[in-house]
Amino acid sequence: MWCCTNTALMATNRTTDMPDFLHFEFMRNALIAALLSSIACGIIGSYVVVRRIGSISGGIAHTAFGGIGLGYYLGVNPLLGVIPFSLIAAIGIGLLTRKAKVAEDTAIGAFWATGMAVGVILIGMTPGYAPNLFSYLFGNILTVPVSDLRLILMLDILIGGLAWLFSKEFLAVSFDEEFSRVSGLRTIALDLLMLCLIALTVVIMVRVVGIVMVIALLTIPAAVAKMFSRTLHGMMALSILLSMLFNFAGLWLSWVFDVASGATVILVAAFVFLVSGAATAMAGRRRH
Amino acid sequence: MSEPVIVCDRLGVTLGGMKVLDSLSITVYRGDYLAVLGPNGGGKTTLLRAILGLEKPSSGTLTVFGGPPGHAPGRVGYVPQRLFFDRDFPISVEEVVLMGRLSRCRLMRRYSRIDREKAGEAIETVGLARLRHKRIGTLSGGELQRALIARALAGDPELLLLDEPTASVDPDMKTTIYDLLDHLKEHHTIVLVTHDTGTVGRSVSRVACLSCTLDMHGPASSLGTSALENIYGHPVDVVLHEHGPYGNKPDDRHA
Numbered sequence: 001m002w003c004c005t006n007t008a009l010m011a012t013n014r015t016t017d018m019p020d021f022l023h024f025e026f027m028r029n030a031l032i033a034a035l036l037s038s039i040a041c042g043i044i045g046s047y048v049v050v051r052r053i054g055s056i057s058g059g060i061a062h063t064a065f066g067g068i069g070l071g072y073y074l075g076v077n078p079l080l081g082v083i084p085f086s087l088i089a090a091i092g093i094g095l096l097t098r099k100a101k102v103a104e105d106t107a108i109g110a111f112w113a114t115g116m117a118v119g120v121i122l123i124g125m126t127p128g129y130a131p132n133l134f135s136y137l138f139g140n141i142l143t144v145p146v147s148d149l150r151l152i153l154m155l156d157i158l159i160g161g162l163a164w165l166f167s168k169e170f171l172a173v174s175f176d177e178e179f180s181r182v183s184g185l186r187t188i189a190l191d192l193l194m195l196c197l198i199a200l201t202v203v204i205m206v207r208v209v210g211i212v213m214v215i216a217l218l219t220i221p222a223a224v225a226k227m228f229s230r231t232l233h234g235m236m237a238l239s240i241l242l243s244m245l246f247n248f249a250g251l252w253l254s255w256v257f258d259v260a261s262g263a264t265v266i267l268v269a270a271f272v273f274l275v276s277g278a279a280t281a282m283a284g285r286r287r288h
Numbered sequence: 289m290s291e292p293v294i295v296c297d298r299l300g301v302t303l304g305g306m307k308v309l310d311s312l313s314i315t316v317y318r319g320d321y322l323a324v325l326g327p328n329g330g331g332k333t334t335l336l337r338a339i340l341g342l343e344k345p346s347s348g349t350l351t352v353f354g355g356p357p358g359h360a361p362g363r364v365g366y367v368p369q370r371l372f373f374d375r376d377f378p379i380s381v382e383e384v385v386l387m388g389r390l391s392r393c394r395l396m397r398r399y400s401r402i403d404r405e406k407a408g409e410a411i412e413t414v415g416l417a418r419l420r421h422k423r424i425g426t427l428s429g430g431e432l433q434r435a436l437i438a439r440a441l442a443g444d445p446e447l448l449l450l451d452e453p454t455a456s457v458d459p460d461m462k463t464t465i466y467d468l469l470d471h472l473k474e475h476h477t478i479v480l481v482t483h484d485t486g487t488v489g490r491s492v493s494r495v496a497c498l499s500c501t502l503d504m505h506g507p508a509s510s511l512g513t514s515a516l517e518n519i520y521g522h523p524v525d526v527v528l529h530e531h532g533p534y535g536n537k538p539d540d541r542h543a
Contacts, residue, residue, distance in 0.1 A: 171379065171383065174377075175377055178368065180387070183390035184361035185390060230380065231380060
């Protein structure tokens with residue numbers, strides 16, 4: 001479905017020139033969405049990588065499919081359905097693993113599948129067919145409406161603000177949870193807050209790469225940045241830049257080759273990850 | 289007798305259905321430098337974790353600074369046993385040491401200039417000034433251990449709790465760490481846990497021997513007071529408590 005929209009839009013002016021590429025409003029919106037989403041993605045992705053909670057983030061993202069179903073069923077913007085579902089997943093997985101001592105992968109699996117199941121049932125109950133369903137699963141940054149840009153901007157401010165306020169505490173629990181607890185921090189509350197910020201980042205990323213591929217943009221830019229950073233703040237700044245770069249490159253390549261934008265962004269990121277990983281490994285071998 | 293800092297009275301701790309500590313009584317006074325010795329799995333770490341409030345007593349009572357464990361985080365400095373962390377974690381030595389100020393710094397506030405000064409002093413004390421901007425993962429075992437001691441010191445604690453501070457540290461560095469503790473005991477009450485009976489500094493004021501495991505064969509009293517006094521050359525407290533298939537009553541010979 002994204003291919004259809006892409007092809008239709010490009011048929012009007014098929015060119016590979018960058019300036020032309022920016023003449024379209026949908027392209028400008030896409031770039032703004034890419035810039036804004038990269039900010040949340042770089043900050044929260046850095047925590048996801050240093051805390052190794054990528055699989056929890058994946059669980060939250062997939063549970064959010066239930067929210068997309070809810071949006072269709074109620075006839076509202078599916079992103080608004082994603083917000084409660086991803087927050088419930090974040091708090092649910094957090095509480096099950098930390099308070100009820102359920103194994104983490106079990107909690108993730110349960111939420112993941114339940115969220116998807118709720119989404120499938122709700123979409124099935126919605127009369128007619130579900131337009132643009134694919135764009136929520138796999139992203140379509142070229143169709144971001146201005147109203148979603150506003151939502152993304154507000155979430156960005158909220159995520160960035162909270163991460164800034166709690167940066168000392170988040171760094172402490174990420175590096176040494178036990179010491180933080182001994183120092184009097186309420187580590188479970190901080191963990192839940194961090195998971196909620198991941199949930200809100202998922203909401204932002206749904207538009208860009210879709211819920212299935214969120215996890216790649218949450219982890220890859222930060223993982224590459226980690227190889228070259230000495231402080232967490234440096235890592236965040238670098239992963240924001242990398243995320244922007246992957247988005248721009250992916251968007252441009254998808255335009256040139258007329259392929260799905262979200263998937264292209266992911267492939268660009270994966271390629272850079274692979275190359276920098278190999279380079280680091282080789283540099284490491286030379287040093288020893 | 290000076291003020292008691294830690295009071296354990298018939299303390300028992302059960303972890304996953306296993307009695308790890310049973311009927312343990314000991315009092316640590318202000319200014320003490322206590323070494324808790326015992327075999328691996330003897331419950332030493334559990335005792336420290338109970339004092340920190342990380343494990344709940346299943347029986348008996350435990351007070352720290354006159355209140356429940358964990359009620360006064362700013363007064364307790366904790367040096368964990370060899371931190372398991374990602375060597376590539378992007379955090380500098382200074383940032384790790386600043387964590388020691390968490391208990392003194394309010395939620396959502398940046399670290400203040402005072403916090404940074406205290407962290408700087410602690411880094412000087414342990415002799416890591418040269419390495420303060422290095423990433424923590426690049427430190428050697430002994431340097432890491434000193435960084436963790438600096439982190440505990442940065443919070444200006446009265447009580448220092450150290451778990452196996454010389455595990456995974458080479459012999460020269462062990463001496464350095466014990467010299468450092470000798471220096472610190474002037475102003476701190478220290479409780480040190482180790483299975484390494486050979487290297488505890490001569491300057492510890494008391495030694496407690498903790499053996500509460502099922503695989504402890506023979507009478508635990510073979511690690512008797514006189515033997516330990518021979519090793520350490522000064523008076524020794526022996527804390528003995530047995531349980532399980534050996535069926536012995538807790539021994540009351542400890543101080």
